[in-house]
Amino acid sequence: MNCNHYHNLMYLKAELSEQDLLSLQQHLATCTSCTQLASEVRLFQERMNSIASQEVKPTNAAAFTASIMAAVQAQKSGTTIHVQVMNWLQKNILRYSLATVSLFQIIFFSIEFQNTRNHATGLDFPQSNAEVILDSEMIHDNPAERKQHTSGFAACKTPFMERLAYLECLKSKYSSTSL
Amino acid sequence: MDKDSEQALINQSAKGDAIAFRRLVEDSQNFALSIAYKFLNNMADAEDIVQEAYIRVWKNLHRYDHDFRFKTWLGKIITNLCLDTKKSSYRKMLINPVDVTTTQSASDANETGRQLEHEELKEIIHKLAASLTEKQRAVFILRDLQQLEPDEVCTILAMSAGNLKSNLYYARMKMKNLLEEYYNEKKRLSMDPTH
Structure with a gap:
């Protein structure tokens, strides 16, 4: 082995x-030359030690x-809340999905009911284009006459009523109010 | 702390037991701070890194591999944080290499390198380490300045034993040569009457 090999080992x-x-x-x-290097390396190692x-x-230490x-507790509280929410959702996913759907249905029916009531009392006047055209056809585009009969027609506005049924209802109301 | 007690505390901590985690912190904080300080050479920065490391440990306790000692895992997290933190500052040190005249005090102008004050030596080593590659610097700090066992260094740096020896050899050789250059320059300046 040459000295270079031993230099690496040193x-x-x-x-x-x-x-x-x-x-x-x-x-x-x-080997005298390697002994000199070994001494230098040893001195270097002593300084590092x-x-x-x-x-x-x-x-x-206590502080x-x-x-x-x-710092950990601050993370812990955030993590705990997050984990608790996730666990709660996972355990009750079906129950709360159905509850959410039901809630949306209640909100939807409430809005529709409110619209119907407003329409019946004449509070809700903005009508859809189709309704305005339909009403105009029924009462010969006479705004004054239309306003007079609006409350009577409002009873026809119920959730999910098809347009044809709505038309029939309007006709019947128009006939009854004209008479 | 023996391994069984350590594992029990880790398991309790993973379930959210802050008291168990506090005992882990108390048992390992000096070790953690020592590693961070050897990398950063600044106590305030080292404390910040250690705090960040424990937050990461807390968040990832469920992923802890029980084959490793807790301190080895903690050391790995701290080393990675320190290497990330120091990348930019080491670049700055390379642009502004060690200035012998600025690290030399009036009182020790005639001292040889061997007689350098401990603090000064530490400061010089830290600055000279900037010229090492990232791997060489990491093995040098963990093995020589922190005196971790070779297998612990291998685990922390995800490095083979052969790779460790290779990096350690080049790191020590470079550091020894740089330190000698520094001492020689210091000696030359102390003998130069214009300085």
Whole structure:
């Protein structure tokens, strides 16, 4: 083995196998130039050990622990709420899906009921284009007459009523109010 | 703390037990701070990194691999955070290499490198380490400055034993040469009457 091989080993003395360490020691016993380098490497390692031996501690260990725990607790509360919400949703997914659908249906019917009531009392006047045209056909496009009969026609406006049925209803109301 | 107690505390902490987690923190915070400080050479920055590391540990306790020691896992998280933090600052240090005159105090102008104050040596080592590659710097700090066992360093850096030795060899050789250059320059300046 040449000296270069042992130069490598010198820098890794602490990591060498027993066999390599013995081989290095035998070489150093016979090689003056390698002994010089080995001495320099040893001095370097001693300097590194002096830095490594420095004890690093927080100025106030209890306060440092408290600051870490405070930061963790802040995360914990956020995480816990998030996890609890997710667990709750997962366990009750079917129940709350049905409840959500029911809620939307109630809201929808309430809106429709309100529209119908407003229409009946004459509060709700903006009609769809189709309704205006239909009404105009029934009462010969006379706005004054239309307004007079609107409350009577409002009874025809119910949720899900088809247009044809609505037309029939309007006709019947028109006939009854004309008479 | 023995491994069984450690595992029990980790399991309790993973279930949300803050008291168990506090015991883990108390047992490992000096180790954590030491690694961060060896990388950053600044206590305030090191404390911030350690705090961030424990938050990550807390969030990921359910993913903890029980084959590893808690401190090894913690060391890995801190090392990654420090390497990310130091990327930009190491670049700055490379642009502004070590200035012998600025690290030399009037009182020790005639001292040789061997007699350098401990704090000064630490400061120089930290600055010189900026010239190492990221892997060389990490193995050098963890193995030589923190004195972790080779297998722990391999686990923390996800590195083979051969790769560790290779990086360690180049890191030590470069650092030794740079340190000698620094001492020689310092000696030359102390003997130069114009300085």
